[in-house]
Amino acid sequence: xxxxxxxxxxxxxxxxxxxxxxxxxxxxxxxxxxxxxxxxxxxxxxxxxxxxxxxxxxxxxxxxxxxxxxxxxxxxxxxxxxxxxxxxxxxxxxxxxxxxxxxxxxxxxxxxxxxxxxxxxxxxxxxxxxxxxxxxxxxxxxxxxxxxxxxxxxxxxxxxxxxxxxxxxxxxxxxxxxxxxxxxxxxxxxxxxxxxxxxxxxxxxxxxxxxxxxxxxxxxxxxxxxxxxxx
Amino acid sequence: xxxxxxxxxxxxxxxxxxxxxxxxxxxxxxxxxxxxxxxxxxxxxxxxxxxxxxxxxxxxxxxxxxxxxxxxxxxxxxxxxxxxxxxxxxxxxxxxxxxxxxxxxxxxxxxxxxxxxxxxxxxxx
Numbered sequence: 444x445x446x447x448x449x450x451x452x453x454x455x456x457x458x459x460x461x462x463x464x465x466x467x468x469x470x471x472x473x474x475x476x477x478x479x480x481x482x483x484x485x486x487x488x489x490x491x492x493x494x495x496x497x498x499x500x501x502x503x504x505x506x507x508x509x510x511x512x513x514x515x516x517x518x519x520x521x522x523x524x525x526x527x528x529x530x531x532x533x534x535x536x537x538x539x540x541x542x543x544x545x546x547x548x549x550x551x552x553x554x555x556x557x558x559x560x561x562x563x564x565x566x567x568x569x570x571x572x573x574x575x576x577x578x579x580x581x582x583x584x585x586x587x588x589x590x591x592x593x594x595x596x597x598x599x600x601x602x603x604x605x606x607x608x609x610x611x612x613x614x615x616x617x618x619x620x621x622x623x624x625x626x627x628x629x630x631x632x633x634x635x636x637x638x639x640x641x642x643x644x645x646x647x648x649x650x651x652x653x654x655x656x657x658x659x660x661x662x663x664x665x666x667x668x669x670x671x672x673x674x
Numbered sequence: 675x676x677x678x679x680x681x682x683x684x685x686x687x688x689x690x691x692x693x694x695x696x697x698x699x700x701x702x703x704x705x706x707x708x709x710x711x712x713x714x715x716x717x718x719x720x721x722x723x724x725x726x727x728x729x730x731x732x733x734x735x736x737x738x739x740x741x742x743x744x745x746x747x748x749x750x751x752x753x754x755x756x757x758x759x760x761x762x763x764x765x766x767x768x769x770x771x772x773x774x775x776x777x778x779x780x781x782x783x784x785x786x787x788x789x790x791x792x793x794x795x796x797x798x799x
Binding site: 502503662666667671672 | 695696698699700701705706708709712769772773775776777
């Protein structure tokens with residue numbers, strides 16, 4: 444394993460219009476790019492291939508968490524010591540990847556690109572939920588993070604190996620629970636301010652379903668699942 | 675209902691709560707299913723502890739005995755959970771079939787026994 448070898452992982456579901464651009468910009472940094480096509484029905488895999496990415500195609504849709512776990516496994520099994528996750532919808536600027544990697548150089552095992560530092564606007568309900576989640580994370584870890592649902596992250600070994608096999612696949616699991624798992628392994632967590640574009644597809648989930656995701660997360664937290672899974 | 679009986683129900687419900695949370699913790703039970711069982715537990719305790727509530731519900735739907743209402747509710751809840759499980763199982767079978775097909779397409783062999791060129795995946799769901 445090469446501890447400094449970095450793989451950029453892009454989970455993508457029906458993102459044929461933007462994935463090529465993301466891959467081009469990642470490749471321009473001189474980094475290898477793995478696109479995990481999460482069961483897309485469009486030309487996501489072809490566009491990613493054409494732009495210079497290695498593509499893993501999930502046979503069924505597994506959600507962002509499932510796609511990321513497959514990506515982390517690929518990274519570990521191919522000898523990478525570091526992985527960066529970047530969304531395929533152009534929400535995350537690939538040009539900021541080196542800043543995340545710099546945070547790993549500084550001793551962190553998990554670096555989170557945070558979007559609030561630059562006045563990122565979100566809806567009221569979503570903002571309230573994000574504040575609640577940030578509060579929960581601070582309560583559990585003692586670490587104050589602005590943007591716990593950010594999916595723009597870099598992770599290094601030994602945490603990468605934990606993620607490769609135990610990464611929570613559920614919605615909010617891949618973001619909030621992952622932070623708690625990282626903390627439970629004793630990993631240092633760093634926050635990196637990043638300017639992000641607004642989501643192009645509007646709100647990610649309708650509020651009723653979002654409430655269900657929150658309820659699921661609360662049950663997982665009460666049960667103490669993240670710390671158990673981190674062992 | 676006697677205090678002893680009420681205590682017994684509460685103890686059973688609390689025991690179930692602990693078991694359910696432990697199973698979630700160890701990854702033996704999805705939170706989605708745990709939520710259903712937790713709701714059942716809370717509902718059971720509430721109906722038992724707040725006896726007037728059960729009686730009022732019985733009166734409203736024209737059932738003389740509160741016990742009958744409790745059984746009726748229990749059966750309905752159990753049927754509901756069974757239906758939900760059947761739905762989950764159906765979705766799971768469908769996914770399993772998709773997976774088996776995808777893996778089979780990756781394991782194509784030509785007539786001479788050599789691994790053949792993978793067949794293009796034309797499944798455009």
